[in-house]
Amino acid sequence: MAAPMDVSGENVRKFIKQGAEAKVYAENFYGRPCISKERFSKGYRHPTLDKSLTLQRLKAEIRAMSKCRNLGIPVPTLYFVDTSTSTFYMEEIVNSQTVRDYIVSIQTSDPDGAMQKLSPLAEKIGKILSKMHCGKVIHGDLTTSNMLLRGDPSDLDIVLIDFGLSFSEGLAEDKGVDLYVFERALLSTHPNTEELFKVVIEAYKKENVKESADAISKLDEVRMRGRKRTMVG
Amino acid sequence: MGRLVTGAENPTVLYVSGGNTQVIAYLQRRYRIFGETIDIAVGNCLDRFARVLKLSNDPSPGYNIEQLAKRGKKFLELPYAVKGMDVSFSGLLSYIEEKAPGLVESGEYTPEDLCFSLQETVFAMLVEITERAMAHCGSQEVMIVGGVGCNERLQQMMEVMAKERGALLYATDERFCIDNGAMIAQAGYLMYKSGQTTPLVDTWCTQRFRTDEVEVTWRD
Known part of the structure; x- marks a missing residue:
């Protein structure tokens, strides 16, 4: 066609x-x-x-x-x-920018106040991801480029895009890996955002205390899998 | 080292060896890891499959897989696991380890076909995460380093990917891919030139530095 x-x-x-x-x-x-x-x-x-x-x-x-x-x-x-x-x-999501561009612009214009300014956004991201995972959707490619901010950034109207690597799964392992992928994307794209990711995780937990616990412990496990790998050969 | 040999400016680097699988790019004084394996390294995956097929270790299991793969024709679909910019090989390895003996015995696939299918699949995963990192960073240069980087099929696939997006591939040959001594010497030289020195009494060896742990004093 x-x-x-x-x-x-x-x-x-x-x-x-x-x-x-x-x-x-x-x-x-x-x-x-x-x-x-x-x-x-x-x-x-x-x-x-x-x-x-x-x-x-x-x-x-x-x-x-x-x-x-x-x-x-x-x-x-x-x-x-x-x-x-x-x-x-x-x-078409009109009048929007990527979360990536928004974080970069805040970090550039106000390096010292960036953490405080970006906190509400991180909280909202955590909340959305928790909701998505509870609904058994694994995004598969969470990055700050795959989240749009619609309208005034202070409205925190986040639109998720780019679901090509997604799948439907309720296992804590997949949720943990999904969060890990996002953590890595966030930290490698935006230096000094470790604290911001903690805010994401706190909000993720708060949104659904019961279901998030397993996913978070898997996240820790997946992180260790990466770190224990030594640089031999 | 790779930059010295190839003259690349600021490439996205695929580092693939027996112990490591990482996609690396330089940003703000550190080589940052954009993607990596979340379980075993690609070289380890190939070596372990070579053992299943009882291939010789001479000169290396990976080399023997590469030679067999050249004669493979029939493609077997294998589990393909790309997670964002990360990859996972353990599921794929278990799958092919379990299936291979039966498939060869029944004559459905030859060992050559299986080596071919394995290479096509794992290299496609590697090229894909490299391309994702390039798109993410807006990079137009790519380089392959590490022992598995000697594999000509991997280089060829990367070349096609680079061409399709108007980027340049820089590949080092086996003289540099696997000579850790030369790489350490080159890094030491650059550190020395940038004014970073360590007294001999405080100098020792560690294999456990992660790529992103080291502050890079010799680049802007």
């Missing part, structure tokens, strides 16, 4: 950016501004593996987005899926 065109029949696809495995375009979905994400094939991968991964991730992303929607976690609204081109069309 060809990509939908806008009402005038004119395709107004505009390239926005290329991520690690998809191209993102701005276009028109029957009169509505939308974002389309097209997973492209990777020349370095064996064709069988490539096909299977591309389809698997397209499906995973769509499933997780609808699941999050049911859980009350803000994600872009899904408009349309085209498996023949591995593309899906979704709502």
